[in-house]
Amino acid sequence: MTSIKSWAARAAAAAGLFASALAPAAAQTVYQIPALSDYSGPFAAIMPMIGPAREGVVAWWNAENGARLGVKLELKTYDTRYDTAQTASLWPGVLATKPVIGLSLGGPDTSALQQRLPTDKVPMILGSAATGFQWRPNQWVLATRPTFVHEVAGFLEWFQKNKAGGSRAVKVAMFTTEASPTFADMGKGVLAYAKANPGIVNVVEMVYVEPQPADVTLQLRRVLNAGAELVLVPTNIQQAVAVKRAMQALGKNVPIAYSIQNSPAMLQKLVGSMGAMDGDYEVHAGVIATDEDTESKRFYDMLVAKYGLKAPWHSITSIGLNQTLVMVRAVEAAARKHGGDKLTGEILYNTLIDVDFPAKDFFGFTGGGEIDFSVEAPFPTKDPRVNIGQVVGGKLVTVARGVPVPRLSKW
Secondary structure: OHHHHHHHHHHHHHHHHHHHHHOOOOOOEEEEEEEEEOOOOOOHHHHHHHHHHHHHHHHHHHHHHHHHHOEEEEEEEEEOOOOHHHHHHHHHHHHOOOOOOEEEOOHHHHHHHOOOHHHHOOOEEEEEEEOHHHOOOOOOEEEEEEEHHHHHHHHHHHHHHHOOOOOOOEEEEEEEOOOOHHHHHHHHHHHHHHHHOOOOEEEEEEEEOOOOOOOOHHHHHHHHHOOOOEEEOOOOHHHHHHHHHHHHHHOOOOOEEEOOOOOHHHHHHHHOOHHHHOOOEEEEOOOOOOOOOOHHHHHHHHHHHHHOOOOOOOHHHHHHHHHHHHHHHHHHHHHHHHOOOOOOHHHHHHHHHHOOEOHHHHOOOOOOOOEOOOOOOOOOOOOOEEEEEEEEOOEEEEEEEEEEOOOOOOO
């Protein structure tokens, strides 16, 4: 009798396994994610890095996390040409797909949509740094990095402590332009920070030039003669190249600090080589794309090997990885709480506001700090950090990781 019962139990178990194998997979809810892009405008050259990076993260997340949560994300690219009017004209079509969250590219997207999104109930994730004029309550374009000025301030405090002994103010010059609202805001914010922190930094001059200056040798000679020991060019590639060429023409080697969008990797061919920038810095709240064995590089290598990522290991690629990681973590948290089939834009926005996402969720792509947003600030404010790279011996290396960013007053 015992053997018959045992056989029956085994048969029932086998039948159950067979039935499970024939049962359909758990239903997945598909959400279309608008990925605002620029394939025919001023930043078309960088989209072959940002676009595949976004797609690689989504492919990884769908397989590793989405399948368990009953969620599948599908990116849909919209070419805005990095133009405010084009973004606005495309937006009704985007809304027709009922998006719950999206990926932004930059200033034109923000200008076109920021005032609409609270009504349309669609949060957007921006991989660039924020600006001072975005620092307003109830914003739905949320930046993964603090403002450019926060990033510069974090670097200045590190430089003053580690390169100037921390006992005196560092003499600094900065190149920017008033022709761009974002770049003008950078100048305004850095001057406000310097005024509030005279023991840390002394801005010998805020140099305003054209967005694409032909030559800045006279301006650079003037600030170097005034004693500038660091030159900030956190703006665009054209200004960075002009300042570097002027430095070479003058035969000086005062360090220059760039941001992620005009990093040494972007400039090396334009100024001769990476070695031509020896001593210069790259500073931002993202990953420094060096050859070093880091968690960020290992994650990138995994996406290449397992999920078909076809984009070079580069600072620009890291922007796409950064913003998409923040987006999928928000979807993940919302799906766990509300159910994968019940997501809405409002639920995603509230998740982004209410949840503090730990730094470990982002494999180093957020500068080492956690991601937190609030109704008051559309960028991380609790623990923003910057990474600092420097060109040494013709190679970019990381010289400081997770440098705290100071708290700033609005400017």
